[in-house]
Amino acid sequence: MLERVEFGGSTLAWDYQIKSVDHFKGYYHWHQCGEFLYVHQGEGIVVVNNHTYPIRQGMLFFFQPYQLHHVYAEVHPNTPYERNIFYVEPIVMDRYLQAFPHRRSFFSRLWNGRNQQQVFDLSSHMDQLDWMYESYNQSRSRVGGEWEESVLFLLQLLSVLDQQKEGADEALSQLTDSRHLRHSEKMMRWIEEHFEYEMRLDQMAADVHLSKSYASRIFHQETGSSITDYVTARRLKQAYLLLETTTHSVEEIGRRAGFPNGSYFIQLFRKSAGTTPLQYRQQFERSSKH
Secondary structure: EOOOOOOOOOOOOEEEEEEEOOOOOOOEOOOOEEEEEEOOOOEEEEEEEEEEEEEOOEEEEEEEOOOOOOEEOOOOEOEEEEEEEEEEEEHHHHOOOOOHHHHHEEEEEEEEOOOOOOOEEEEHHHHHHHHHEEEEEEHHOOOHHHHHHHHHHHHHHHHHHHOOOOOOHHHHHHHHHOOOHHHHHEEEEEEEHOOOOOOHHHHHHHHHHHHHHHHHHHHHHHHOOOOOHHHHHHHHHHHHHHHHHHOOOOOHHHHHHHHOOOOHHHHHHHHHOOOOHHHHHHHHHHHHOO
């Protein structure tokens, strides 16, 4: 669930015009860096920060470092999912933005702020954005000019996003204005408050005033995922955080993350990270010293 992005000395990692026409399956995950996702065409759902948003042409999503998110695209040959993605190391890019205090401040709030707008409807700016993305894709390969082109592209994108702040609250309320979306968001908020304890679907359903069967069905319909998968992802994210920031034992971390069975926690963590919790902590400690 932790997808580590390798930059290889570059200022940005870049995926341009990715197109899926079948077999696209999203899953809950996060990155050590920031991610800009710009949708050129497609249909589906994005889950981030305990909210659900529609995938549609012209939408741009920013996922903060280590922020749990899920992209579920309904892909068919007649309705492909086409997007541009670039990943950025915020601390590195922050140094390049020192000469641009307003844009630097906006970028800092974007990647490091709480309750910060992270979803933008840029459908009215698609011509401008398509030109920006295409120009950057062509110019970034110039010898010796990649970091300049990357900073210029980021500045252009931040300018477009900054202009969208006016009226953003009203626009976002329209994106989430439906009874079904409110149901899933209530469930995610309930899970946020209870994920470290034993998960009881009947109790959650009762607290949000739904039947068990309807709660499971509507959660999957709105997010493209089961409640169990969401709870597991949230618990594992907590385990990663505790391994990196505390000296608690692996058994204690499993318990605090909602996995009272130590062997099951290790098995699940190994499946997610490809290594045991103890090995992950050791690797993290070594990498943080460089």
